[in-house]
Amino acid sequence: MSYSTFNQEQNNPLTEPMFLGNSVNVARYDQQKHSIFEKLIEKQISFFWRPEEIDVSRDRIDFNKLTASEKHVFISNLKYQTLLDSIQGRSPNIALLPIVSLPELETWIETWSFFETIHSRSYTHILRNLFSDPSEVFEDIVINEQIKIRANDISKYYDDLIFYTQLLQTHGEGDIVVDGKTYTVTQREIKKKLFLCINSVNALEAIRFYVSFACTFAFAERELMEGNAKIIKLIARDENVHLTSTQHILNLWQYGEDDPEMKEIAEELRGDAYEIFMTAVKQEKQWAHYLFKDGSMIGLNESMLCQYVEYIANLRMQAIGFDAPFENQRSNPLPWMNKYLVSDNVQVAPQESEITSYLVGQIDSEVNASDLGDFDL
């Protein structure tokens, strides 16, 4: 019942479900139930990068040249992304680690969250460069109504799962009264909350980031804010790996390749999963409307962004077994987006991002016979 940091039960991790079986004891990867998660860990780690490697100093000059409506688009998106990664940097750890049962999946969740913290740190890196005091931008994130609506919708599934898990792990199954309210806690109820939570996270990784990605890359297409675009490219690549992991979890459940009870729940709550996705689509379109309330920017407007949200929603929903909901949006309205999303085009070698610190301390390691010419024995 209560969580143990080292479960002494001699269990076989190969027969555990992904979640809500025995808690993980030995972090071993010599045998794996779902080896895909270790492959994702390796992929993600191979993508390691640091925000400081990317020179964003030119962006300040560009930013000052933007119109007021373009500044609104740029800063609002950064706020929204800061919110998303604030949530994602902690929530998979807090919500999922207490109930995970496979070592490879536990380590994947930790790796995933860690990369979200790199993203969070990169927003500070970008904003510090643009403003001598970025506090106003950060402080608005918990005040701004448009951001709050989204924050609520994303965090509520996590919060619900966390609360019920806490009840299960302190009281066990049953009717539990907290502050005069009765909560019915069963393993199955928590599995349902887990299913909804993973669907909400999947929708987040699948489409919530893409409206702001599109704006960033639209600026870059005009050779503006390119330092920022380099960072967002790296973030987009990471988010694609995270998305793949939630798609794996959902598909493993759906195909009955993990917990049979989760297969039943996936069928039972299929309609709710669909609604979670469609709500995210609707909110992203509203976000596009909010971004362009004072005017559009060259190369991008509200309707193109909404078409892109529909286009990408089609791809993402088919990946988890739904039919494409937007039949008339089968072709990509923003084809230039793809060149920023191609993994091979992402350069992370420090020498290519022109940081001066990279050259400090470099030595010439080549040794020729002539270098030893004046040696006497």
Added chain:
Amino acid sequence: MANTFKVKVNGGPELAVDATEGTLLEALEKHQLEMHYHCRSGFCGACRSTLKSGTVRYTTEPLAYVRKGDILPCCCVPESDLDIEH
């Protein structure tokens, strides 16, 4: 040629694809088809297509979940004539 296969996309005309020259995605782009893609290396799944008939071989192991009946053209080549929905 032994390595050239006929590939039909979305019920369109049969296109010749040489399995020794790049991925299926690249081959179809050479035929001027508008393809869906992001990562082009098998981990994002954006190029996901339905395989109606034929077999493919993966040149890079896909990390994206490949649902039954689906293929990822960005990291595979044809092993036979194909009929796909993209």
